Amino acid sequence: xxxxxxxxxxxxxxxGKKLTVTCSQNMNHEYMSWxxxxxxxxLRQIYxxxxxxxxxxxxxxxxxxxxxxxxxxxxxxxESPSPNQTSLYFCAxxxxxxxxxxxxxxxxxxxxxxxx
Amino acid sequence: GIQVEQSPPDLILQEGANSTLRCNFSDSVNxxxxxxxxxxxxxxxxxxxxxxxxxxxxxxxxxxxxERYSLLYISSSQTTDSGVYFCxxxxxxxxxxxxxxxxxxxxxxxxx
Numbered sequence: 001x002x003x004x005x006x007x008x009x010x011x012x013x014x015x016g017k018k019l020t021v022t023c024s025q026n027m028n029h030e031y032m033s034w035x036x037x038x039x040x041x042x043l044r045q046i047y048x049x050x051x052x053x054x055x056x057x058x059x060x061x062x063x064x065x066x067x068x069x070x071x072x073x074x075x076x077x078x079e080s081p082s083p084n085q086t087s088l089y090f091c092a093x094x095x096x097x098x099x100x101x102x103x104x105x106x107x108x109x110x111x112x113x114x115x116x
Numbered sequence: 117g118i119q120v121e122q123s124p125p126d127l128i129l130q131e132g133a134n135s136t137l138r139c140n141f142s143d144s145v146n147x148x149x150x151x152x153x154x155x156x157x158x159x160x161x162x163x164x165x166x167x168x169x170x171x172x173x174x175x176x177x178x179x180x181x182x183e184r185y186s187l188l189y190i191s192s193s194q195t196t197d198s199g200v201y202f203c204x205x206x207x208x209x210x211x212x213x214x215x216x217x218x219x220x221x222x223x224x225x226x227x228x
Contacts, residue, residue, distance in 0.1 A: 031214060043202075045215040058215060088157055094214070104149045104164030105204075105216060110157045 002027045006091050006108035013081055013115055021076045021111050023091035030096040032074040033058070033105075034066065036087040043090070049074055050096070081115040088112050118143050118207050122219035129193050129226050137188040137222045139203030147206035147216070148179055150188050154199045162188070162201075193226045200224070 004025045013019055025032065033048040035058075045058030049068040063085055065077040074093075078085060091108040119142040129135055141148070150162040163170050167181040174193075179186040190197055200223050204216040 033215070035216075042220060043204075043216070043218045048215065090159060092216075104147060104161060106161060107151070107159040110159065112157065 002106065004091055004093050004106050004108035006089075006111050008111060009109060010112050011114070013113070015082055015115055016080050019078050019081060019113075021078075021089060021091075021113070023074045023076065023108060024072050025074075025091075025093040025106070026072065027093065027095075027106065028071065029093035029106075030071070032068065032091065032093045034064070034074070034076050035090045035092065036060065037090065037110075038087050046076070046089075081113075083115050086113060086115050118145070118205060118217050120203060120205055120217050120219040122201075122203055122222050124222060125220065126223045127225070129224065131193060131195060131226055131228050133193050133226075134189070134191045135193060135224070137190070137201055137203075137224075139186040139188070139205075139219055141184050141186075141203075141205050143184070143207055144181065145205040145207045147204075147214070148186055149204050149216070150177055150186070151202045151204060152197075152199050153202060153221070159202070190224075193224075195226045195228055198224055198226050 007022045030051045034046040035043045037043045044060050047066040049055040089111045092105045094105045121140045123138045148166045152160045163177040165177045165179045169178045174191045176189045200221040202221045203219045
């Protein structure tokens, strides 16, 4: 089944303790991205990657890191989480629309992160 | 950047009723998708529809790109249709990073 898999689904952590949220897709998509969803602010892009070793900032990159060493994986790293990073996080992937038919973005099931 | 407006913001239906959700966007797009966010927070992709009409069971969608709007039709609604429906667009005119801009959503509640 074609899908984007995020782990964990739920995470409660303490301020300053480094964490990684994993994201993996099995559709051979070039493009991957991370969003966060907050009440009243909607979904905002954190980082994106056009392909392996190519990453760039989205709208709200502060406090986050990403890497794209393999095409299928795009982990989100919080080096020193703070309470304002409490949010619902989504990973998404899509084909590069410049290279052929595009069927839009596929989203993972979300990771609900609480930083206390 | 591109603006996305959804209406109505809230909708309460009785089971079996039909509804139409609207999405207006401010500029030409090369990607438009409708998503359903269920009560567990999952974003389910309903349609990829930058133009034209598509149908999937009780759901259908139409995008009139020249007039910059899209409609999502839900027929014979069921309680499992409850949740928030988002319209999201992307335009290479504004960004090469293909970020989706989401509307604020329509919160649908289907009552038994």
